[in-house]
Amino acid sequence: MVWRVGPYMVKVGLHSWIFAEAENLIYLERNSDVRTPKVYAAFSSQDVNVFDIPEKTDKDQADRNPPVYYYLVEEYIEGETLEDVFEELKDRCHIYWKIGDLLGEQMQKLRSVPAEDRNHFGRVGGKAYPTGLTPVRHAPAPDFHDLGPFNSYEKFVERMMHSAKINQALAAISDDFPPATRMCFRDAPSVFIDHAGPSARVPVLSHLDIQDHNIIVKLLRDEKGKVIDVQEVVLIDWATLCWMPSWYEAGVFCRYECSRDELYQSVGSTVLTSMGHVNMGPTAFFAMCIQKGAFQT
Numbered sequence: 001m002v003w004r005v006g007p008y009m010v011k012v013g014l015h016s017w018i019f020a021e022a023e024n025l026i027y028l029e030r031n032s033d034v035r036t037p038k039v040y041a042a043f044s045s046q047d048v049n050v051f052d053i054p055e056k057t058d059k060d061q062a063d064r065n066p067p068v069y070y071y072l073v074e075e076y077i078e079g080e081t082l083e084d085v086f087e088e089l090k091d092r093c094h095i096y097w098k099i100g101d102l103l104g105e106q107m108q109k110l111r112s113v114p115a116e117d118r119n120h121f122g123r124v125g126g127k128a129y130p131t132g133l134t135p136v137r138h139a140p141a142p143d144f145h146d147l148g149p150f151n152s153y154e155k156f157v158e159r160m161m162h163s164a165k166i167n168q169a170l171a172a173i174s175d176d177f178p179p180a181t182r183m184c185f186r187d188a189p190s191v192f193i194d195h196a197g198p199s200a201r202v203p204v205l206s207h208l209d210i211q212d213h214n215i216i217v218k219l220l221r222d223e224k225g226k227v228i229d230v231q232e233v234v235l236i237d238w239a240t241l242c243w244m245p246s247w248y249e250a251g252v253f254c255r256y257e258c259s260r261d262e263l264y265q266s267v268g269s270t271v272l273t274s275m276g277h278v279n280m281g282p283t284a285f286f287a288m289c290i291q292k293g294a295f296q297t
Contacts, residue, residue: 208240
């Protein structure tokens with residue numbers, strides 16, 4: 001749950017991932033030029049039962065134990081989400097091209113942060129990936145909870161392939177994968193391993209939750225309220241910030257070009273050309289695999 005309190009945004013939840021987001025934001029503030037909300041506080045408390053959840057009884061204690069809540073107090077970013085202005089911006093080509101340019105600039109700044117370790121794939125600070133992160137969520141036996149970190153590019157790709165196949169099997173409605181999915185799984189080792197050059201193997205910081213409700217746009221309007229310019233674009237919700245192969249998030253934007261909506265097409269292509277060097281071999285292949293449903297992001 002999120003509240004605005006004057007110049008602050010307060011997030012409250014029942015899971016410690018809120019602390020991970022605080023760590024990520026502090027890391028970006030110290031190591032990058034990416035525009036992010038400033039962190040003011042992060043803490044846990046049992047003082048107030050925010051969601052009015054029934055308290056649990058500890059078998060060893062007579063008293064009832066209130067749930068633990070996690071809090072993040074950060075800067076409130078002025079603006080509107082891209083989701084909220086989506087319909088308003090339709091047929092305003094110059095506006096969403098500029099949104100794409102400004103978002104691409106933020107992605108370029110994010111991707112230009114030097115890797116802590118060129119063989120580390122996981123969270124910042126040498127940590128494992130967050131629980132439930134789609135590309136690595138399904139670990140092989142014997143440790144089904146293994147989320148890395150992975151100390152080589154090859155190990156990350158191996159896990160991504162394994163997890164994708166498990167995702168597909170769990171969603172299967174027939175005895176085999178669809179033909180396009182089989183093709184993606186057949187060719188992925190060749191594209192991602194055998195023919196991946198050094199630039200494709202470099203870990204880059206990736207947001208991993210770029211959706212229109214996580215993109216804040218600060219719009220300039222005329223006296224009639226009509227949008228005439230874009231002043232700023234800011235990404236929010238940084239809980240899933242991780243080191244990923246350079247083609248991973250680029251492939252997500254490349255996939256937008258397959259969208260039926262002109263706004264997404266324009267934003268995706270503009271970001272792709274503004275976000276810095278992109279190896280289009282694995283990027284385009286990954287985008288196609290997402291489009292065909294072989295990989296989920």
